[in-house]
Amino acid sequence: MATTIADIEVVPLSNACGAEIRGVDLTKPLDEEAFKKIEAAWFDHLLIVFRGQNISNDDQVRFCRYFGDLEEVRTGKFANEEMRHTMMITNVTDTGFQTALEDGEMWFHSDQCYYEIPCRASTLYAMELPRVGGNTLFANCYAAWEALPGELRKKLAGLKARNIYDYAGNPVTRGDNIDPNAPQYFHPVARTHPATGRKALYVNRLMTDMIEGLPEDESEETLKQLFEHSEKPEFVYEHVWKIGDLVMWDNRCSMHARTHFDPTERRMMRRITVKGEAVS
Ligand code: OGA
Ligand code: MN
Numbered sequence: 001m002a003t004t005i006a007d008i009e010v011v012p013l014s015n016a017c018g019a020e021i022r023g024v025d026l027t028k029p030l031d032e033e034a035f036k037k038i039e040a041a042w043f044d045h046l047l048i049v050f051r052g053q054n055i056s057n058d059d060q061v062r063f064c065r066y067f068g069d070l071e072e073v074r075t076g077k078f079a080n081e082e083m084r085h086t087m088m089i090t091n092v093t094d095t096g097f098q099t100a101l102e103d104g105e106m107w108f109h110s111d112q113c114y115y116e117i118p119c120r121a122s123t124l125y126a127m128e129l130p131r132v133g134g135n136t137l138f139a140n141c142y143a144a145w146e147a148l149p150g151e152l153r154k155k156l157a158g159l160k161a162r163n164i165y166d167y168a169g170n171p172v173t174r175g176d177n178i179d180p181n182a183p184q185y186f187h188p189v190a191r192t193h194p195a196t197g198r199k200a201l202y203v204n205r206l207m208t209d210m211i212e213g214l215p216e217d218e219s220e221e222t223l224k225q226l227f228e229h230s231e232k233p234e235f236v237y238e239h240v241w242k243i244g245d246l247v248m249w250d251n252r253c254s255m256h257a258r259t260h261f262d263p264t265e266r267r268m269m270r271r272i273t274v275k276g277e278a279v280s
Contacts, residue, residue: 005033010041017140017254018237019045026055026063026246035066042121043196047138047237047249053125054244057086060125060272063246068274071119074112075100079270090268092128100271106258108139108231109206111251111273113163114183119251120276126245128268133261136239141200141253144230145190148201153190159214160186161223163207178209186212187279189226193252194277200253201230202279230255251276 007023019041024030030038042048055063057079064070070085072078077100079086088095091102112118124136145153164184189211191202203211205227211219238259239247249256261267 002029002031003034004031005037008034008037010037010045012045013049013239014237016143016235016237017046017138018049018239019047020049020051022051024050026050026053027059029062030066039067042248042250046140046142046254047239047247049239050246051242052244053246055125055246057083057270057272060123060246060270061085064121064123064248064272064274067121067248068276071273071275074115085272087271088268089124089271090128090266091263092266092268095268103261103263104258105260107204107206108137108227108255108257109165109204110141110202110255112276113187113202113204113207113251114165114185116185117278118187118276119273121248121250121274123246123248123272125270126241126243126268127270128266129241129243130261130265130267133259134267135241135259136247137257137259138237138239138249139230139235139255139257140237141202141230141235141255142193142198144232144235145199145201147235148226148229156189156211156222159189160212161189161203161208162186162210162212163204164209165207191252191279193250194280196253198253201226203227203230204255205231206257231257252279 009022011020072084073087078084079088079097087100088097089101111122166178166182190199
């Protein structure tokens with residue numbers, strides 16, 4: 001039997017963003033109204049969490065497809081030939097899956113902001129977890145944008161920034177050793193969410209390296225200010241994972257980061273993303 005709207009409860013997780021969706025078993029399909037309620041909660045809260053799930057790759061695929069077409073993993077780091085939409089975010093090497101983003105802390109970023117068409121949504125399903133750490137932080141980029149001084153917003157509104165990601169690089173450094181041929185794209189400093197119509201700050205510490213049209217030191221200084229501003233605790237929800245959590249976040253209005261964890265412990269997350277649209 002499909003999940004219906006009457007089954008669903010939406011419970012906010014913090015003042016910044018995030019809501020838990022209760023009453024849904026993701027091994028079952030959603031009817032149209034149930035999906036609309038979940039989508040509305042996702043628009044309102046930027047990321048949604050389903051706890052206590054026991055889902056297959058196909059279940060995660062079915063859930064993601066309600067939100068749009070799936071994205072094939074563009075880096076080639078898909079789990080295996082049969083699962084070309086799935087990336088295993090893991091340091092676990094004994095399962096036969098290709099690994100990606102294996103260990104350690106990651107700075108704030110928005111998935112695929114270095115492509116012309118970044119993904120709309122990303123999902124992670126927690127399969128194995130370290131005892132402590134490896135939490136995922138989510139920042140509300142609408143709130144960050146809206147809290148900037150009016151003068152600064154006016155100045156930034158028409159500007160674009162370069163987003164670049166060097167896959168050989170370390171996810172907690174940026175700077176001198178970036179490969180100039182790494183995937184990169186200029187996107188607005190503040191993008192407009194196509195469904196909600198709201199503007200969200202769209203620069204991040206891991207991947208944004210310059211604002212087009214500003215002198216180099218002003219670009220550096222402005223980005224530093226924007227990174228510090230957008231990462232303030234008032235904009236951030238920290239997700240402490242439990243096995244069986246499925247989280248979906250909206251890459252058009254949030255960014256995320258990961259805290260350190262012991263690399264000798266296993267962490268395995270199954271990740272599937274939904275294709276996005278042109279950024280404006
Ligand atoms: C990702 C990502 C963070 C994490 O999958 O895009 O940033 O907590 N993951 O593993
Ligand atoms: Mn990411």
